[in-house]
Amino acid sequence: MTLETVLRGSEHRVTKPRQLVWDVLLDAQRHLSAADIVAEVHRRDPGVNPSSVYRALTLFTELNIVRESHVGDTSMWEPAHDDAVIHLVCDHCGRTMHYDTSAVSTLRRQLQRHADFSPGSIDVRVSGRCAHCARST
């Protein structure tokens, strides 16, 4: 599913700022802050204004193709992905890793059966030490 497909399918126009923001998100193999994205987009095309980046992120969130998460007190962005992929955030180097686990679907089933709550998306965030930082300190 390309960005173009999603935008066309929702009656939105395919524009340079939107395309750039999307490219930056895909290229980055990590979570990016709004500031990171603004900077990288600006690097690729200085003519693109920060407000267009913010607007693109807002739109993408509504279209559910990006996911906003919070590490500490800053928002981080990444292309949306499946629930079963959870986030491991290293306290030390700040890197975020993905980890695929069945625990999420187990929890979802448990909620459906036992809690008075019908679960939509599930967000799991683990803070701790990544292998590299655990070794080096």
Place this chain on the structure above:
Amino acid sequence: MTLETVLRGSEHRVTKPRQLVWDVLLDAQRHLSAADIVAEVHRRDPGVNPSSVYRALTLFTELNIVRESHVGDTSMWEPAHDDAVIHLVCDHCGRTMHYDTSAVSTLRRQLQRHADFSPGSIDVRVSGRCAHCARST
């Protein structure tokens, strides 16, 4: 463990703003935004300044007696509690419920065994529909 004990134990002073912020957090049986806390503290004692509320929240976070979480794009605060208690956030009415599950400790064991990551705190947030809102729509 009272606030006084925690503050004394960490060489911090027990002051009216801090006590008020703590009382407000304990009294509220839900998550509060910074604005909520500022408002309620002000209601109880108009002499207390918003910046003292922010400072208290920052301090309490460092002392690990409150937990900051993010619902949508606003920070929410609550007294810290055990990991096993996860958050169910209703998309419709915005209320946050607690749910106690073994899924968290299971996940922690799984991570310790199989992932190259040593887990600290685990934060699980489920968005969906609470029983009340599921019925009424």
Place this chain on the structure above:
DNA sequence: TCGTTATTGCAATTCGTTCGCAATACTGGT
């Protein structure tokens, strides 16, 4: 290619939070 209008760039603005500093009030020692 043209006309319509969604989207952009820009500058100004908003508003929640932080900061600097003098005044205040907690605390440990007497």
Place this chain on the structure above:
DNA sequence: ACCAGTATTGCGAACGAATTGCAATAACGA
């Protein structure tokens, strides 16, 4: 109970990320 020392407060100013209003621009269906 008082005092001295200093952490903490209240206040106003400052900050900065994000938002907004608007005229100019560019995407896209016809």
